[in-house]
Amino acid sequence: MPVFQCEDLTYFYSEREKPALKSINLHVEEGDFLLITGGSGSGKSSLARALAGLIPYFYGGRLRGRVYFDGRDVSQIDRRLMAREVGMVFQDPEKQLVMTSVEAEVAFGLENLGLPREEMVRRVAEALSFLDLAGLREEFTAHLSGGQKQKLALAAVLAMQPRVLILDEPTSQLDPVASEEFLNLVKRLNEEMGLTIILIEQRLERCFHLADRVVFMEDGQIRYDGTPGQLASWAAARDIPFIPPVASFFARNNFATIPVTVKEGRRLLRQNFRYCKTPPVRPVEKKDTGKPVLVMDNVWFAYPGGREALQDINLRIFPGELAAVLGNNGAGKSTLLKTMAGLLKPTRGRLMLDGRDLNSEKRFVPGRVAYLSQNPNDYLFQETVEEELHFTLKNFGLTDDGVVNEYLEKLELIACRKANPRDLSSGERQRAALASILVTRPRVLVLDEPTRGMDGRLKDELGKILSGLCREGASVVLVTHDVEFAAVHATRVLMMFAGRLVADGPKKEVLGSSYFYTTQIGKMCRGFADGVLTLADALASLELLWPNRKQKGEARFIT
Amino acid sequence: MYENFFYQDKGLFLQSLHPAAILAYLCILLVLALLFSNPVYLVGLLLVLVLNISAAQGGEVWGIYLKIGLGFALPIIIINALLARGGETIIWAGPNIPVLGRLTISLEAICYSAAMSVRLFIVISIFCLYNLVVHPDRVLALLSRFASKTALILSLATRLFPSMVRQMANIQEAMMIRGVDFQTGNLKQKLKSHAVLINILLLSSLEDSLEIAEAMHARAFGSGPRSSYQRHVWRPRDSFCLGGAILAFGLAVCAQITGYSTFEFYPRLGCLLKNTMAVFNLVFIVVFLSVPAVLSWGWRRCPYFNAKI
Amino acid sequence: MCFWKKAVFPFLVVCIVALLLVISRINPQLFGQGWGLIALVIIVAAIILFYWRFEQRKASSREVAVVAVLGTIAAAGRIPFAVFPSIQPVTFIVIVSGYIFGPQAGFMAGSTAALVSNFFLGQGPWTPWQMLAWGLAGASAGLMGKYFPTAGKTCMTLFCVVWGYLFGWILNLWTWAGFINPLNWQSFVATCAASFWFDTFHAAGNAVFYLFFGPSFIKILRRYHRKLKVVFLPDANCAHFPHG
DSSP: OOSEEEEEEEEEOTTOSSOSEEEEEEEEOTTOEEEEEEOTTSSHHHHHHHHHTHHHHTTOBEEEEEEEETTEEGGGSOHHHHHHHEEEEOSOGGGTOOSSBHHHHHHHHHHHHTOOHHHHHHHHHHHHHHTTOGGGTTOBGGGSOHHHHHHHHHHHHHTTOOSEEEEESTTTTSOHHHHHHHHHHHHHHHHHHOOEEEEEOSOOTTTGGGOSEEEEEETTEEEEEEOHHHHHHHHHHHTOTTSOHHHHHHHHTTOSSOOOSHHHHHHHHHHHOOOOSSOSSOOOOOOOOSOOSEEEEEEEEEOTTSOEEEEEEEEEEOTTOEEEEEEOTTSSHHHHHHHHHTSSOOSEEEEEETTEEGGGOSSOOOSSEEEEOSOGGGGOOSSSHHHHHHHHHHHTTOOOSSHHHHHHHHTTOGGGTTSOGGGSOHHHHHHHHHHHHHTTOOSEEEEESTTTTOOHHHHHHHHHHHHHHHHTTOEEEEEOSOHHHHHHHOSEEEEEETTEEEEEEEHHHHHHHOSSSSOHHHHHHTTTSTTOOSHHHHHHHHHHHSTTTTTTOSOOOOO | OTTSOSSOOOOOTGGGSOHHHHHHHHHHHHHHHHHOOOHHHHHHHHHHHHHHHHHTTOHHHHHHHHHHHHHHHHHHHHHHHHHOOOOSSEEEEEEEETTTEEEEEEHHHHHHHHHHHHHHHHHHHHHHHHHHHOOHHHHHHHHHHHOHHHHHHHHHHHHHHHHHHHHHHHHHHHHHHTTOOSSSSOHHHHHHHHHHHHHHHHHHHHHHHHHHHHHHHHTTTTSSOOOOOOOOOOOHHHHHHHHHHHHHHHHHHHHHHHTSSOOOOSSSOOOSOOSHHHHHHHHHHHHHHTHHHHHHHHHHHOHHHHHHO | OHHHHHHHHHHHHHHHHHHHHHHHHHOTTTTOSSSHHHHHHHHHHHHHHHHHHHHHSOOOHHHHHHHHHHHHHHHHTTTGGGGSTTOOSHHHHHHHHHHHHOHHHHHHHHHHHHHHHHHHHOOOTHHHHHHHHHHHHHHHHHHHHHHOTTOOHHHHHHHHHHHHHHHHHHHHHHHHHHHOSSOSHHHHHHHHHHTHHHHHHHHHHHHHHHHHHHHHHHHHHHHHHHHTSOOBOOOTTOOOOOOO
């Protein structure tokens, strides 16, 4: 008997005309690791909520069809039992912790179940030990790192001893290291404990190989349901950008079995190609020309507590450049951006913008460098998107000389100019926030982790918009953990560590020579074709290595 | 800056007490401070507090609290001295003020003011001690036993506070980038620009609140009667401290009934210590109340003692 | 039966307070000079009764989360306004929250704001008084919203101004009751006169906040107040769901 079974499930949120789920038929077997993927708004989160019983009990709305858990209709099952058997971990760790201390947080769910004290003590102890959180037992939850918070959320759910674990994009707000750790834990739970896992994820690089089965959703419907390899071939044929690059590469070349990890990919490459010493595609990078727009000379920054977040930064940003700053958490990336934006004043050194020394200014002068923080919601509060742009113009004493229309058009916001920014989707919100700071036509735009929590399609759109701005002469500096994004869209890559700039150069040079900070394709092609970073690069170099293979007809790869 | 509790964990003896014990102790101190009017008894209480605060290594924090206390003490002294009319030993007779009547200063009123200032500093010091030794989390844990929903709201708010303060700083930066000036302008403009921060925070956090509610719902909140998880253990030290405080309270009630701990300010100053019993009573109250400070002293010096309590 | 069971606790609390009052009349010396202790007991009892009321009702997770968030916003609002003398948005936020979400939510938001912000700023003898004052501001605004839902902008601005002064006076009570002799209206007037300018700034700040942000805040809060209820829509083939 399947754990979950959906029969013709259709669901409307209240006050919505469009269904969030359309005739879903799905079954999940005990012990499965099911991956549900799809773009933003594809209905994958709604499906997860329907399985967990949050739809319709928490959301209300209108539901047709049935969901069975263990052969019983979810609508007939006691809520307490459902909460006990089906655990759910949400996207944002900030928004699912409720107690002040780690231990109390784990106990919260148990208290809600009304368990006796001895039982609670044992379960809390087990959950904290299993997830290695025992050392943080008394810690204030607000002071944990993002990764620790998400681990705690997982511990709190595990203490309820569920049979099924539903995870709704649990790593979208985490940095790569914490994401990796979290997903490995989930894998362990699946393998060691036999827990049924349903993972909702839109960035598949890290979890594609973990799943037994993948469901691809679009428009509230299930489009494909199969093994990761099968999905990769299916998606490659339809140009759907949700497949990790390695799988995509092989799927596009008609391999019979599709590898999903770098290791398997390299094995296949080894069988088919000899190592080639010279890279088939030589990186052609044009030299920096013109006057730099932003100059940092020996810039240091120390926080009032004395922590030196920036140490001796020397940097020149040229017009038309799109520079990506990589580095671990706490490396000083955000501080670097804020210093560039003038929000933080260097404690030593010189910061020049357009030939003017910013250190000599007593107060913050806005409008020269636009800064977009991680959370676009921090920018939006007017009634309409248009008013957001006018608000900025008014603050600067500028009049609308068509600039509002220009930027609404550039950022593809024309359609929602009259909409309340708070009603927009996350991608549109970000673009609205971006428009609200760009109307003053700043020379430099700096962005803090703009791709966080975005699906592949939105990332591509953002990359194109930013590249467009660069072509018009603006400079863009962005901090990101997303090496794949940097590899596709950046022209230059900077790497920071412990407040210092440890690498700086054209992206092919920096990412191509990096051992860890490189793309999946880069890792796979190392030794075969150095300097190949993106899927497009890889396909192009394959074309060089093996021209005319398409004309020869059938695929001749050993698999 | 405001992301940390005012309380700081220093691994002290007083910080290791059970929340119920330490709260009962502090409550009894507060009640005694408001009961006693005899200056000698009040000074006795102040002595206990000084001992405790030094055991809690809180000299610096106490300094801050004393400064705040001074702000409250000044109007108390002035109003008491000027408006009290019960004293017979008039030092200065002032003019007649329409609403307040005739202003006079008497020796008795000055003494009363002084005694009340001591009481004020005691009350302030009790709260200072509270901040030094009681972790907010422990209070919330204790409260959750009696009022689980209230405790939940309080702990959720406590958990959210640091991130909201941080978010407010981020919003301020975002608004600075968009040309909002927080430094210049008149008071009204500044108020408006700062209130924009609250506006955005309101929009964002209300959105978040639904997600928080969903996470709580998924973890079975509201599915039936709750039980309560208690994680703090009761040690012998808690019994000692609580016992001392209860004994001191009993003695204080006796002293209050016999009038040892009260003092006649009006119409003429009475006798400070009526007999030797009054002295003994005070000494015992101070000794009983000093149990935590003494234990703390022993705890730091003697490992054997340490393990026993 | 159920009603009587529920009434036992508040009855006990009221009895204790009444008993203390009677004793204080019989033997004024017993509680020392001044009303410090009795006043403290009364307001703590009042806060407990409000909390007890809240505990009695069934609160959904949405209500709990929204009330906690409103309390935190009010609490966090104290930080950026620390630069202004005694102008704080707390009273204003608590009043608009209470106005929309009702007396109980208003009280919870107000008292939470006081207690939680003081966890970070430092608790003091003023904490219980702040809890009660802000709680009452929220509760009274809730009653306003209940009985005068059509109250205009002028009316509500006035309400905010009044609470600016009331808040100050309630806070003055703790010094007045505990440390002043004689306890008559003259000495209370003198105490309030000492804090007059602070209270006036507070009231003026409230007025400015309400005039510029009141309607828009109320609009935002209304929107979320509607979302507190879970609405199930009927459907022809729909499975039956228990309502509520």
